[in-house]
Amino acid sequence: MKDMDRILIAEFPWLLVTVTDEAYVDRASTDTRILAGTTTQFVQEMKLDLSGYTQSDLTVGFRRSFEQSGGIEYITWRDFDVQNDGILENVIISSVPMNDTQLSASFISCPGFTQYNSPSLPIDWGNFNRTHIIHGRLKYLFPNSTIGSTAYDSPGAAALMAMNDNDYSSLEPTAADCLYCYRIFSLPIPGKAAVGVKNISLPPKRVILDAFTVEEPELEYMMRLKRSYELANQV
Numbered sequence: 001m002k003d004m005d006r007i008l009i010a011e012f013p014w015l016l017v018t019v020t021d022e023a024y025v026d027r028a029s030t031d032t033r034i035l036a037g038t039t040t041q042f043v044q045e046m047k048l049d050l051s052g053y054t055q056s057d058l059t060v061g062f063r064r065s066f067e068q069s070g071g072i073e074y075i076t077w078r079d080f081d082v083q084n085d086g087i088l089e090n091v092i093i094s095s096v097p098m099n100d101t102q103l104s105a106s107f108i109s110c111p112g113f114t115q116y117n118s119p120s121l122p123i124d125w126g127n128f129n130r131t132h133i134i135h136g137r138l139k140y141l142f143p144n145s146t147i148g149s150t151a152y153d154s155p156g157a158a159a160l161m162a163m164n165d166n167d168y169s170s171l172e173p174t175a176a177d178c179l180y181c182y183r184i185f186s187l188p189i190p191g192k193a194a195v196g197v198k199n200i201s202l203p204p205k206r207v208i209l210d211a212f213t214v215e216e217p218e219l220e221y222m223m224r225l226k227r228s229y230e231l232a233n234q235v
Contacts, residue, residue: 006060008209010093010181014046014071015202019190027199036100040187043103048093048179056116058213061173065135065210068089071203072202075143078198079191086142087200088186089161093135093207096128096175107186110168131172134179135207140164160202173214183206 016027023039026032028130033039053060075087088107092098102111109116112130115123143158183205190196 006211006213008084008179008211010046010048010179010207010209012046012071012091012181012183012207014044014204015044015185015200017042017133017187017201019197021189024187024190024200027046030099030166035054035184037103038104040189041107042185042187043100046181048181049177050090050179051177052172053213054175054177057208057215059173059175059216061212061214062134062171063210063212065169065171066092066208067137068206068208069203071201073203074139074201075160076155076157076198077141077143077196078155079196085188085197087139087188087202088138088140090138090182090184090185091135091207092133092180092182092184093209094128094133094180095174096126096132097180098126098182101202103182103184106184107138110136110166112136112168112170125138125222130168130170133168133170134172134174135209136168136170136226138166138168149171155198 012029014028015032015171017024019025024034024042032042032044035043050060088108090110092106092111094104094111098106098111101123102125105116105125109125109135111125111128112133115125139162141160142163143156144161185202187200188197
């Protein structure tokens with residue numbers, strides 16, 4: 001069968017939060033929730049349905065992936081250590097579902113790599129590997145010190161800029177019936193009412209997957225399908 005081109009798109013909304021009573025409060029209906037067991041980590045999630053392809057015994061492959069952003073990343077504060085407190089953003093599109101503990105741990109060690117292990121941090125990382133992370137990108141954002149106030153003890157506002165930007169996409173083909181899409185944030189610990197972060201605005205994001213479908217040899221496809229079903233039920 002001839003390869004058929006496809007474009008798959010994952011859409012994530014704004015993250016708009018403000019600090020009230022030493023806690024982050026969502027300022028809009030952004031389909032964002034706090035990760036279980038945390039107070040400063042948030043997730044936006046969706047699925048890409050591939051069941052139509054799997055029902056036709058087709059494998060979905062990927063040529064490339066890239067992200068688009070719908071605005072400016074921005075922060076306002078008072079009495080905030082702008083040089084040491086940053087924001088982590090991790091975008092993951094996986095053929096394997098991930099639980100909140102694994103999503104939270106993804107800031108320590110990106111999924112698909114040899115995982116960080118410590119007796120003080122007992123985490124079930126799952127048994128997937130790099131091939132199941134179709135798209136992965138981790139960014140570490142800091143206020144741009146050349147734009148806006150950099151004084152810790154006075155009000156300030158600035159655009160955010162990436163000080164570290166890691167792409168760990170595998171772009172491996174999959175026989176999974178859906179892709180699990182996550183956009184995860186780790187924010188600074190909010191201060192008291194008069195100090196610390198005041199507002200954080202992170203624009204909507206779009207991940208575009210340049211994909212294709214192909215009919216593989218039966219044995220190869222069945223082995224890929226078996227592995228997908230095993231991993232889809234691990235969470």
